[in-house]
Amino acid sequence: MKVVTSDKVIYTFRPDMEPVQKILPDEIVEVETNDCFLNQIENEEQLIDEIDFSKINPATGPIYVEGAEPGDVLKIEILKINLPDKGIMIVAPNEGVLGSFVERAQTRVVKIENKVCHFKSISIPAKPMIGVIGVAPSQKDGEYPTGIPWKHGGNMDTTDITEGAALYLPVNQKGALLALGDCHAVMGDGEVCVTGCEIRSKVRLKTTLIKGVPLEWPIVETNNSLAVVTSGNTVEGAIEEATRCAVNHLSKGLNLDWSDAYMLASLVVNIKVSQVVDPKKTVRASISKEILNPKRIF
Amino acid sequence: MKVVTSDKVIYTFRPDMEPVQKILPDEIVEVETNDCFLNQIENEEQLIDEIDFSKINPATGPIYVEGAEPGDVLKIEILKINLPDKGIMIVAPNEGVLGSFVERAQTRVVKIENKVCHFKSISIPAKPMIGVIGVAPSQKDGEYPTGIPWKHGGNMDTTDITEGAALYLPVNQKGALLALGDCHAVMGDGEVCVTGCEIRSKVRLKTTLIKGVPLEWPIVETNNSLAVVTSGNTVEGAIEEATRCAVNHLSKGLNLDWSDAYMLASLVVNIKVSQVVDPKKTVRASISKEILNPKRIF
Structure with missing residues (x-):
């Protein structure tokens, strides 16, 4: 099995990136x-400064x-998100939903x-998930720092992106150019304090290509x-976009x-919050597979 | 068993309302x-005008x-939300998340x-719920049309307010002055098109008093x-308020x-969307009872 080591990292999803590994579909x-801190925080005494x-x-x-x-x-x-023996959390002034109430930075x-x-x-109970996962954006969308979510994926911080789930991303560039990081051992929907339980991990993936199917925003499939x-x-803006896509998927x-x-949609779509603490906010429009089977989209 | 008939209705929650029925606690x-339309819509041919x-x-x-x-x-x-044999839905221009795309009003x-x-x-599958349920507001909050949610309850359109659940409301006035309506046979979180599956119903309730416990916003308890x-x-504003309350409840x-x-809270609180289509938007901060038992609040 091919392994991509943790020293090969990017901080920006760019339309033109140099790959560090090549794989076959189904591999x-x-x-x-x-x-998410590049493992810089080791203990609670460390100063965030x-x-x-x-x-x-x-x-x-x-x-x-x-x-x-x-x-x-x-x-x-x-297929698998490995759990280490510890995770890191922080609070810091002006970070998260209640950042204005935080007096000093702290680590746990x-x-x-x-x-x-x-x-x-x-x-x-742990429910490991991937916070940042994306591909090269389109030329039109341009480049995105890894901390920002958009149509190419990125920092979606979505609890459904967990072991056993499948994520569908639009391919914008030859080879797709997939990159991921920022795993959490557990996180609540919203990620209200700005971090989940931040971990290093080893993630086992299987990629498959679906040829010639246009996709505007990522879709995540759970059980x-x-x-x-x-x-x-x-x-509000994210909810409008999610609703528009969900209605289109239901219609087609x-x-x-x-x-x-x-x-x-007003009966069967559940608008769920992914994260409300990054520079762009993320939601998802979730539909039971009993109502809309993935085969009807892909 | 006492019955409050459907001809006894209010359209505004006021601090001073005349009760139509008196009950004992535990009754x-x-x-x-x-x-929600006072049963005015009977068929799909009727014009919303x-x-x-x-x-x-x-x-x-x-x-x-x-x-x-x-x-x-x-x-x-x-205890029970009765299901009739039909429900009503509408779309109308400028209503709901995608109201700007609706060309003409329609009924289903x-x-x-x-x-x-x-x-x-x-x-x-039906999952009946109560859309509007509230008590007399405080003098300070003043009066609220039944279509608007606030601290006294009102049009919270929250799917958790369902059979088997318990709702906790602050008592602001002598006798509490409870009123309810706007049941839905089923609704998705968000209520994106502006209606759920709108039904007439008979709701069986049991009220209990918890003496001298201050409560700022409603709490709903499910299994x-x-x-x-x-x-x-x-x-965003509703999420900040929900997070603030959830953190205070966890802290105490x-x-x-x-x-x-x-x-x-960033690990165990799930921010959920209730409705995003009324004059005020409603969310909830949900916590597993395994983490925070109601006995620790009340």
């Missing part, structure tokens, strides 16, 4: 990821998938044992649901006229 | 509710709960049979979770300092 690959904030949200890659062409969809099955080390995260005396993942400058997939698809 | 009561829009969101009540005093909490257990009648809603050929339900002029309930509660 399983292991990607070693750093935590000492961190190099130019090294935030490293994404390991890019990986070139043979045969991927603009206009295809890259399906990424997440969260012990992880037998798939349980221990935050002080509180035990939380039960399909969700369009959209971002915007405001939560179920052969309904637009007004009927809009009404149906 | 079970049945409340007959109208749909013919509807009297001054009669929207009627709430049946108010019900005076003996012994309820300002500073108490009214716990409302939702959704058949309901054996706890399944039939929207055209699509079958959706697995507790959620603070907050509203604001923007989704688990005896954590504020910064630790804020970090913990």
Whole structure:
């Protein structure tokens, strides 16, 4: 199995990136990821001022998938997200939903044992997820720092992007140029304090190509649901975009006229919050696979 | 069992309302509710222009709960929400998340049979819920049309307010003065097109008083979770308020300092969307009861 090591990182998703590894479609690959601070925080005594904030949200890659062409969809099955023995959290003034109430920066080390995260005396079942995952953007969209989510993926911080899920990304450039990082052992929808339980990880993936299917925004498929993942400058803006896409998918997939698809969406689409703390906010419009099967989209 | 009939309705939650029924705490009561259009829409041929829009969101009540005093909490257990044989949906220009794309108003009648809603050929399991439920606001908050959600409850359109759930509302006035209506047979989180599957119903409730516990915003308890339900002029504003309350509940309930509660919230609080289509938007901050048991709040 090919391994992409954690020293091969990018901080910007660019339309033209140099790949560090080539894989075939259907090939399983292991990607070693750093935590969102490039592992700079080791203990609770460390001062956050000492961190190099130019090294935030490293994404390991890019990986070139043979045969991927603009206009295809890259399906990424997440087979395994390895849990280390600890994760890192911070609060800092002006960060997160309640940043204006934070007086001084603080760090917490969260012990992880037998798939349980221990935050002080509180035990939380781990649900590992990938925070940053994306491909090279289109020329039109231009470049995006890894900390920002958009149509190419990026810092979507979406709890559904977890073990056993599949992520569908639009291919904008030859080879797709996949990169990922910023895994969390657990995170609540919203990521309200600005970090999840930030971990280094090894992620095992299988990529598949779906040829010639246009896709505007990423879709994540879990056991039960399909969700369009959209971002915007405001939560409202992201919700409008997610609703628009969901209604289009329902209309095409179920052969309904637009007004009927809009009404149906009001019954079967759940608007969920992904993160509200990054420079762009991310939501998802989630639909049960019993209503809309992925085969009706791809 | 006392029954409050559907001809006893209010369109505004006022600090001073005349009760139409008195009940004892722990007494079970049945409340007959109208749909959000006061049952004015009977079929798909009816023109929406013919509807009297001054009669929207009627709430049946108010019900005076003996012994309820300002500073108490009214716990409302939702024992049963009756499903009729049909529900109504509409789309209209400038209504809902995608209202700017709607060219003309349309109505759909959704058949309901054996706890399944039939929207055209699509079958959706019913999950009945109460859209509008509230008590008399405080003098300070003043009066609220039934279509607007706020600290007293009102048009929260929250899918968790369903059969088997318990809603906790702050008591602001003697007797609490409970009223409810606007039930939905099913609705997606967000209520994106502006209606759920709107039904008339009979709701069976049991109210209990929790004496002398201050509560700022409503809390809804389901089998697995507790959620603070907050509203604001923007989704962002509602999320900030929900996060603030959730962090305070975690801090007090688990005896954590504020910064630790804020970090913990980022792991265990799920920000969920209730509705984004009313004059004020509603979200909820949901926490597993395994992390925060209601006994730690009430």
